[in-house]
Amino acid sequence: MLILQLYLFFGLIFHKVIWEVLKLRSAEKPVESASAKLKIIKSVKVAILLGIIVQIWFPDLPPIMSDPFWLRLAGVILFTLGLATAVTARFQLGDNWANIETGQVLRRQNVVESGIYGYVRHPIYTGDLLLLLGLELALNSWLVCGILLLTPVVTLKAMKEEQMLVEALPGYEQYCRRSKRFIPFIF
Numbered sequence: 001m002l003i004l005q006l007y008l009f010f011g012l013i014f015h016k017v018i019w020e021v022l023k024l025r026s027a028e029k030p031v032e033s034a035s036a037k038l039k040i041i042k043s044v045k046v047a048i049l050l051g052i053i054v055q056i057w058f059p060d061l062p063p064i065m066s067d068p069f070w071l072r073l074a075g076v077i078l079f080t081l082g083l084a085t086a087v088t089a090r091f092q093l094g095d096n097w098a099n100i101e102t103g104q105v106l107r108r109q110n111v112v113e114s115g116i117y118g119y120v121r122h123p124i125y126t127g128d129l130l131l132l133l134g135l136e137l138a139l140n141s142w143l144v145c146g147i148l149l150l151t152p153v154v155t156l157k158a159m160k161e162e163q164m165l166v167e168a169l170p171g172y173e174q175y176c177r178r179s180k181r182f183i184p185f186i187f
Contacts, residue, residue: 059139068140078134086127105168119184122158126182
């Protein structure tokens with residue numbers, strides 16, 4: 001169990017470090033306001049991350065199954081797939097990335113259509129949802145239902161983001177016609 005906990009913990013840390021390093025190395029920094037709403041959103045994100053990190057060390061609360069071997073295995077596979085998808089997509093997006101909280105189009109932003117973005121418009125969202133779903137399954141936790149409830153929220157956020165990009169980024173509307181939102185060839 002300790003190996004599983006360490007794997008999940010360091011996977012989350014790896015994800016966060018990649019985001020922070022790439023944000024620091026970005027040529028154009030997103031404009032961030034000092035609004036109370038933005039501070040609250042960032043605080044909630046940090047609290048959720050800390051909560052998940054604490055949860056890793058207290059698995060099976062509340063437990064789904066008494067013998068969760070196959071559930072944990074499926075969870076590790078989904079976690080790994082989600083982590084790989086999100087990190088790969090973040091590297092491929094490069095300097096075309098802005099924090100989810102800021103909701104903006106950068107001055108030098110381009111439509112990214114190569115790599116995973118050739119198939120899916122929001123692979124980071126997809127990867128992060130898979131990562132969280134897998135984490136909760138690997139921990140044998142009913143909190144997996146919370147991730148399922150998060151999916152419509154992420155979908156609405158993606159749709160709002162797409163509308164903003166269609167209005168501000170030349171070629172994005174055509175890209176939307178050629179690609180799927182979250183799942184290649186399906187949705």
